[in-house]
Amino acid sequence: MPADMDKTDASVGARAGLRGLATEPGVKKPDPILVATNVSRSFGGLKAVDVDHLEVQRGVITALIGPNGAGKTTFFNLLTGFDDADSGDRAFNGKSLNRVSASKVARMGMVRTFQLTKVLSKLTVLENMRLGATGQKGEKFWAGPFAFLWRKEEEANSDRARDLLRRFKLDAKESDFAGSLSGGQRKLLEMARALMVRPELVMLDEPMAGVNPALKQSLLGHVKSLREEGMTVLFVEHDMDMVRDISDWVVVMAQGRIIAEGPPDSIMSDQRVIDAYLGAHHDTDISELDKAALEVEAMAEIDTLKKEGR
Amino acid sequence: MDLITSPLYDAFTPTAISFVLAAIGLNIHFGYAGLLNFGQAAFAAVGAYGMGVAIASFNLPLVVAILVGLVAAVLLALVMGVPTLRLRADYLAIVTIAVAEILRLVFSTTFKEYFRARDGVSGFTGSFRSLNPLPDSMDTFLNFSRNDLWVMLVGWPLVGLILLFVWAIMRSPWGRVVKSIREDEDAVRSLGKNVYSYKMQALILGGVIGAVGGFVGAQGLASVQPDSYNLDFTFIAFTMLILGGAARVMSPVAGAVIFWALLSFLGELLTKLSSGDNPIIPPEFMTPDQVGNIRFAFVGLALMLLMIFRPQGLFGDKKEIALDAR
Numbered sequence: 001m002p003a004d005m006d007k008t009d010a011s012v013g014a015r016a017g018l019r020g021l022a023t024e025p026g027v028k029k030p031d032p033i034l035v036a037t038n039v040s041r042s043f044g045g046l047k048a049v050d051v052d053h054l055e056v057q058r059g060v061i062t063a064l065i066g067p068n069g070a071g072k073t074t075f076f077n078l079l080t081g082f083d084d085a086d087s088g089d090r091a092f093n094g095k096s097l098n099r100v101s102a103s104k105v106a107r108m109g110m111v112r113t114f115q116l117t118k119v120l121s122k123l124t125v126l127e128n129m130r131l132g133a134t135g136q137k138g139e140k141f142w143a144g145p146f147a148f149l150w151r152k153e154e155e156a157n158s159d160r161a162r163d164l165l166r167r168f169k170l171d172a173k174e175s176d177f178a179g180s181l182s183g184g185q186r187k188l189l190e191m192a193r194a195l196m197v198r199p200e201l202v203m204l205d206e207p208m209a210g211v212n213p214a215l216k217q218s219l220l221g222h223v224k225s226l227r228e229e230g231m232t233v234l235f236v237e238h239d240m241d242m243v244r245d246i247s248d249w250v251v252v253m254a255q256g257r258i259i260a261e262g263p264p265d266s267i268m269s270d271q272r273v274i275d276a277y278l279g280a281h282h283d284t285d286i287s288e289l290d291k292a293a294l295e296v297e298a299m300a301e302i303d304t305l306k307k308e309g310r
Numbered sequence: 311m312d313l314i315t316s317p318l319y320d321a322f323t324p325t326a327i328s329f330v331l332a333a334i335g336l337n338i339h340f341g342y343a344g345l346l347n348f349g350q351a352a353f354a355a356v357g358a359y360g361m362g363v364a365i366a367s368f369n370l371p372l373v374v375a376i377l378v379g380l381v382a383a384v385l386l387a388l389v390m391g392v393p394t395l396r397l398r399a400d401y402l403a404i405v406t407i408a409v410a411e412i413l414r415l416v417f418s419t420t421f422k423e424y425f426r427a428r429d430g431v432s433g434f435t436g437s438f439r440s441l442n443p444l445p446d447s448m449d450t451f452l453n454f455s456r457n458d459l460w461v462m463l464v465g466w467p468l469v470g471l472i473l474l475f476v477w478a479i480m481r482s483p484w485g486r487v488v489k490s491i492r493e494d495e496d497a498v499r500s501l502g503k504n505v506y507s508y509k510m511q512a513l514i515l516g517g518v519i520g521a522v523g524g525f526v527g528a529q530g531l532a533s534v535q536p537d538s539y540n541l542d543f544t545f546i547a548f549t550m551l552i553l554g555g556a557a558r559v560m561s562p563v564a565g566a567v568i569f570w571a572l573l574s575f576l577g578e579l580l581t582k583l584s585s586g587d588n589p590i591i592p593p594e595f596m597t598p599d600q601v602g603n604i605r606f607a608f609v610g611l612a613l614m615l616l617m618i619f620r621p622q623g624l625f626g627d628k629k630e631i632a633l634d635a636r
Contacts, residue, residue: 082496106502118497120490130483131490134502138483141511145478154483197502 011227014059015248023262023270026053033058033201033232034079034110039088040256041071041078043302048074050256051088056201061223061233063243063264066253067277069299072236073115075253076205080112081105092201107134109200115209115236117186119193121179125170128178128189129161130154132196161196168192168222184215191222202226204235208242220246244268252276255299313578315453320574321567324458324530327465328354329570331523332547333554333562334472338516340548341556342480344492345513346399349390349406350520350547352413355539356382357521358528359417363424365434372437376525383521386413387514395509410544418536430535438529458530465526469563472519477559479515488512489557549613555626564625572612576605 017030032055041049049071056062064072077083079090081102090097092110100108120128136157137143138150165171168188173181178189187207194202207223208216216239224246226233237243243250243264250267252260254276260267267273320326332350339347360379364370370378390409394402417425425431435457442460449456479485487508490498495505528534546569554565580601584591596604616623 080500082499101504102496102499103502103504106500111502112500114496114500118494118500120493120497122493123486123490127486131486131498131503132501136483139487139503141479141484141515144482144484145475147478147482150483193501 011059011230014057018057018060018249018263021262023260023266025258025261027055027261029055029057031058032056033093034234035089035091036075036079037089039075039078039085039090041074041083041085046299046302047256048299048302049078049085051075051253051258054251054258054261056232056234057249058232059227059230060248061227061235061246062249062251063247064234064236064251064253065238065240065243069255070253070276071256071299072253073205074256076112076203076236080110080203082112106197106199109198110203111194111197111199111201112203113187113190113194113205113207115205117183117190119178119181119186119189121177123178124175125165125178125181125189126158126161126174128193129165129196130157132193133157133160134197157196164192164195169218184211184219187211187219188215188222191219195226199231201232201234204233204237206236206238208237208239216242240268313575313582316578317571317574319453321571322462322466323454323570324461324465324526326566326570327462327469328523328527328530329543329547329550330469330563330566331472331526332520332543333550333566334469334476335516335518335520335523336544336547336551337556337558337562338476338512338519341551341558341561342485342492343488343509343512343516344399345395345509345516346403347390347406347513347516348403348541348544348548349408349410350516351539351541351543352386352406352410353383353517353520354524354527354543355410355413355417355534355536356386357524358534358539359425359431359524360521361525362431362434362528362534365437366431367424375434379521379525380518383517384514387510387517391510391513395506395513407541410539410541414536414539417539425536428536430533432533434534435529435532457532461526461530465530468522468526472522473559473563480559484508484511549609552623553613553616555623558623558625558627561623561625565623568624569609573605573609576608577601580604 014031021027021029034056036051036054038053039049039051040047064075066072074083078085079097081097081100081104084099092105092108095108097105106112120131123131136150137153143149162171162174165174168191170185170188170192173185178186181189187210191202191204191207204223207219211219220242223233223235235247247264250262250264251258252267252270252273259276260270260272262270332354335353336347336350339345339350357379360382361375364375364378365372386409390402390406394405418428439457439460442456444456444459444463446456448459451459454462480489487498487503491505491508499505527538531538550565550569551562552565553569554561554563580591580596581598583589584593584596584601585598
């Protein structure tokens with residue numbers, strides 16, 4: 001199919017654009033879809049996020065990694081409108097995201113998933129999927145009671161939902177309550193549901209957390225296929241195998257800052273990254289190391305407290 | 311009246327209709343959208359006062375007076391919702407409970423030439439009663455007055471129409487969004503829905519239905535008094551909803567009818583058991599004048615047993631309740 005070929009070509013081109021870029025934090029990309037400048041967010045006295053500059057290349061898979069409490073999820077929340085930055089500019093496709101609500105960000109074409117999956121467990125799998133479709137006439141209050149106004153649209157959405165469910169091998173479950181799915185299946189459903197929004201940029205927050213090894217392979221395949229279809233993927237992950245396997249570009253955060261970025265191979269051997277993961281003070285005495293670990297832990301705790309508090 | 315007819319009578323009065331409508335409104339708020347509104351009495355009050363004052367003090371026609379009541383309910387929903395719907399559910403609960411009490415005090419102490427303080431507004435039923443097509447001979451039909459029968463003749467079909475509307479909108483994509491918000495706001499937000507707007511729409515819809523309940527109650531009692539709309543009003547409506555089972559279209563009606571019938575039955579039964587020359591319940595335990603309060607204790611007991619053994623309510627679906635008793 002020529003249409004698909006075009007898309008694949010685009011992704012190849014987008015990946016080629018990353019070749020030869022300097023591997024330093026904040027490097028300019030040839031075709032950025034998402035740009036963040038001087039974004040900061042602090043909780044109390046701790047700066048959870050303090051990013052000078054980041055560009056995310058269109059059409060490729062970018063991984064955001066870093067030790068626990070590095071501020072990855074907070075940064076994710078800032079980019080997707082789930083949290084307000086203290087300062088700084090964020091732009092998607094050239095349009096500013098500053099003070100734009102989370103729902104508006106999603107409608108602009110930037111859809112996220114959550115570290116702890118948020119499937120709507122008391123809705124069926126198919127209803128979960130239908131909820132994802134945007135711009136539904138039947139979601140208007142005045143049209144709601146009159147089924148003839150939205151039935152056609154609902155059928156079209158259901159067809160699209162079933163296609164996606166087949167692709168994610170959830171089609172047999174369509175009339176089950178989403179609450180009855182396993183952890184891995186929920187991750188798949190959440191990803192499939194995000195696609196119902198027809199996003200340009202998919203943001204996955206730890207897509208591999210709690211997924212069994214058998215399902216991991218198929219999830220990897222799904223993420224890659226998003227890129228082949230012309231979507232951009234930005235994901236947070238701890239699973240280094242996944243990062244090495246599928247990402248075209250890796251961004252490393254530690255203590256709220258971006259400390260390195262580059263292609264996966266070079267990042268894995270970068271001294272700054274190793275320091276960040278093992279503790280920058282691993283050659284000093286043990287009490288210093290403890291102090292650094294405590295600091296990281298405190299920030300992680302604030303991260304979760306903030307999330308629960310909302 | 312005896313043990314059978316009295317409960318049947320009480321379950322269908324205009325007052326029962328007004329509680330049914332209040333409970334249907336709460337079902338939209340709490341059952342479907344997960345909004346904890348503890349001020350449903352305020353919606354019924356602004357409906358009743360809006361209509362009553364518009365007719366009694368300003369001589370407006372009935373239709374306009376009803377519009378005044380509905381607009382007042384929409385405004386009240388905006389007042390409650392604008393500051394709280396962006397916040398967590400508990401804030402709405404606090405604000406609604408406060409607003410309901412503030413309104414009750416406003417109605418009972420201020421603008422006395424309109425609200426008539428504790429005497430209440432009256433003299434507004436003329437235009438509605440003049441439409442009554444029932445013959446005078448029906449004035450004692452089934453022990454109901456001709457006026458009550460007319461209110462019921464309009465009120466119950468109105469309940470039916472509103473239920474039809476609730477059913478239609480809750481099976482629509484609009485209903486799907488609202489039910490999803492009850493479960494997880496952030497998930498709905500991440501899919502591009504304006505959660506705040508949907509919560510506001512649900513708050514307005516349920517509030518407007520509560521105001522309609524206020525109309526029916528006011529027409530039935532022929533007066534609007536501030537103390538009819540105290541916290542008990544809201545909690546009785548909640549009891550009915552939970553008894554029937556939240557998030558089911560018919561359950562507020564079933565819950566309300568059962569609640570009134572049960573209350574009335576207990577009243578009759580306890581009165582019979584505790585009165586007479588040689589009462590079955592000796593006066594050391596209970597005298598007939600205590601029946602009115604003790605029957606509420608029994609309703610409380612019944613509600614506790616219900617929560618323990620059937621938390622989804624009599625007709626609810628365990629899979630679909632906001633009130634998760636697990």
